[in-house]
Amino acid sequence: MLEASEETIRPGRHQAQWGNGQDEPHKFQDADQDNAYLTELLSYSLDRLNKEPSLLLEDQSCIRRMMQDCAASHHSAFMEATKSLADVRDHMGSVNTHLRGMLEALPSLEEACASFSESSGQVVKRRQSHKQLQANHPQLLELLEVPQLMDTCVRNSNFDEALDLEAFVSKLAFLHPELKVVKGLHDEVKRISSAMRQQLLKRLSGSIQLPECLRIIGYLRRMSALTEPQLRLEFLRCREQWLAEQVSELDTQNPYDFLKKLTDIHRLHLFDIVMQHKAIFSDDTTANPEAHVAADAIILSSWAHHRVTQYLEALKAHLPRIKEGSSLSSVLEHSMYCGMSLGRVGLDFRPLLPPIFESCVANLFTMSLGNALDCFHAALEKHKWIAMPSVPSSIKRTSSKGSSAGSERSGAVPRDGDSEPSEDLSLARGVCQRAAAGVQRAAALHPAGAAHARGAVAAGRAPGRVLRAVAHARDAGRRGVGAPGLRVCLLHHGRRRVPLHRFLLRAAVPRKLGHG
Structure with a gap:
């Protein structure tokens, strides 16, 4: 319990020792207070001693609140005092510094006064030069207006006058390189010259004819900003940009x-x-x-x-x-x-065109043939098929021999009875004619495209739906359930042993389309 009490009162004792260590009476007074407090503690009962730590804590918190309230109510005074103390310290240091500087500057002041008397002659010389400058003011003003005049010439597209002004300033800078005014004029003229070059290149990037091109290139050559290879590259770059x-x-x-x-x-x-x-x-x-x-x-x-x-x-x-x-x-x-x-x-570049157009013609022909045969297949699906009576084998052989001999002599398609292959044969021809009509003109100009397309179909590289449609028509003719004309056409095709899609292609596409 005594140790707790001592720890509780220890902050007060330490606070008393935080002074500057020069106030000895306060130390003795604190020691007397500590002895009196210890004597008082010895006279307390056990219950009172048990309550003493909490009472000390309450007193401590109360004192702390009082200190905080006091600091809050008088904070402005504390801050002003601190600030004033810092200002006084700073001012005292600066005063000392200034005094030392003044003492050190006195000899230099004496030397400066002496040099001033010596430099008065130079001031007189400058005054004379200023008088001369005033006498030549109109000529100098015209010289200083050269950049502005050159800029006006560039804006009004008077490039000849602008180039003459640039040449004049360049000559002046070559004769008097030590003059700052002339150097500044030369730099300003170079900047305007760069802007003029950009304007000329911009004109070169527009729609211009040969005379204007000659004038612009002549101006660029007079400027001597680009070499001849660079000038060619700039010309082609500008024209490429316009194109x-x-x-x-x-x-x-x-x-x-x-x-x-x-x-x-x-x-x-x-x-x-x-x-x-x-x-x-x-x-x-x-x-x-x-x-x-x-x-x-x-x-x-x-x-x-x-x-x-x-x-x-x-x-x-x-x-x-x-x-x-x-x-x-x-x-x-x-x-x-x-x-x-x-x-x-x-x-x-005409030799480079055939491969490009050849593939397009072949693709267009294949697509058109596929679309046309889709229509042909749809027509076959919608056709009303008629069952034909079977022909006896003996009559078929006799008729086939006679018809084959007659067809070989005359080149005509054999007939089956009195039926004519008019309706269905026209439909079959229309299928391929529709596909060939789209590329006929292109084939006339470039026969290789049509030859490529015809070769693709003749080699059996036709779309699958084309072959399926032809096979469907062939099976219908063999079964004898097709229309009379279509059946006779398919029978004749079967005797010639020619693929049906190639036969239809020959019937529809002109010879010049295939062989050009």
């Missing part, structure tokens, strides 16, 4: 119109760009003409190859979307004419 913008503006919803307009753009503008390049850079002379011509050819041919490749890629991407043979033929005609026109400048 790409023309292509990007085309509507790709209708592939036929898109490809025709794309072909016209390449036929007209690609030819113009190549001619402009040859006309502009043909009179250049270098120390090594052969190397110059080779470099020029490499730059131009690389760009032309890139442009033609882009055009062929567009053909490959959009040709499969065309579903009509006449449209495909028209696109092929435009492409061949474009290649022939560009052949005058060495860009004849």
Whole structure:
């Protein structure tokens, strides 16, 4: 219990010792209070001693609250006192520093006064130069207005005057490189010259003709900012940018119109760009003409190859979307004419067109043949089949020999009684004619496509539904339940030992479509 009491009162004792250690009477007073308190504790009963720690804690909390209330009510005074003390300390230090600095600066002040008297002569010289500057003020003002005048010339497209001003400032900077004013003028003129070069390149990226191209390239050469190879590359880059913008503006919803307009753009503008390049850079002379011509050819041919490749890629991407043979033929005609026109400048790409259009013609023919045979199959399903009486074998052999001999002599299809293969044979011919009509015009312009399509069908690579429809018709004819004309047609086909789909193709497709 005594130890708890001592621990409880220990903070007060420590607080008494936190002073500056110079107030000895307070120490003796605290010791007397401690002795009195210990004497009082010895006189307490056991119950009173048990309650003493809690009472001390209550007193401690009460004293702490009183201290907090006192600090809260007088916090502004504490803060002001602390701030004032810090300010006083700072001011005292700065005062001491300033005093020391003043004492140290007195000798330098004396030296400065002496140097001032010496520099008065220089001030007089500057005054004279200022008088001279004032006398030449109009001429200097005109010189300082050169960048603004050059900028106005560039904005109004007076490039000749702007280049003359640039040459004047460059000569002035060469004669007086030590003058800051002249150097500043030269830097400002260089900035405006860079803006003029960008404006010229922007014009070169628009729709311009050869005379305008010659003027722009002449201005760029006078500026001497680009070498000749760089000038060629910039020319082709600008024209490529303009040509790409023309292509990007085309509507790709209708592939036929898109490809025709794309072909016209390449036929007209690609030819113009190549001619402009040859006309502009043909009179250049270098120390090594052969190397110059080779470099020029490499730059131009690389760009032309890139442009033609882009055009062929567009053909490959959009040709499969065309579903009509006449449209495909028209696109092929435009492409061949474009290649022939560009052949005058060495860009004849017509040998690269057959593989692209050949596959499209074959796919179009196969698709059309499949659609037509679907209609033919539907017609066979809807046809009212008539059971035909069986023919005796002896009569069949006799009639077959006579009919075969007659057909071999006359080349006519044998008949079964009085029936004519008019209705069903017309239907069979219409199936293949519908498929061949879509690619007939394209085959006339490019026979290899039709030959490829005909070869695919003749080799048995027709769609599965085509073969199933033919097999269904053949089985119906053999059973004798087909229409009279169709049965006779199938019987004649069976004697000739020719695949039925090839027979129908021969009946429908003209010979020139297959062999061109």
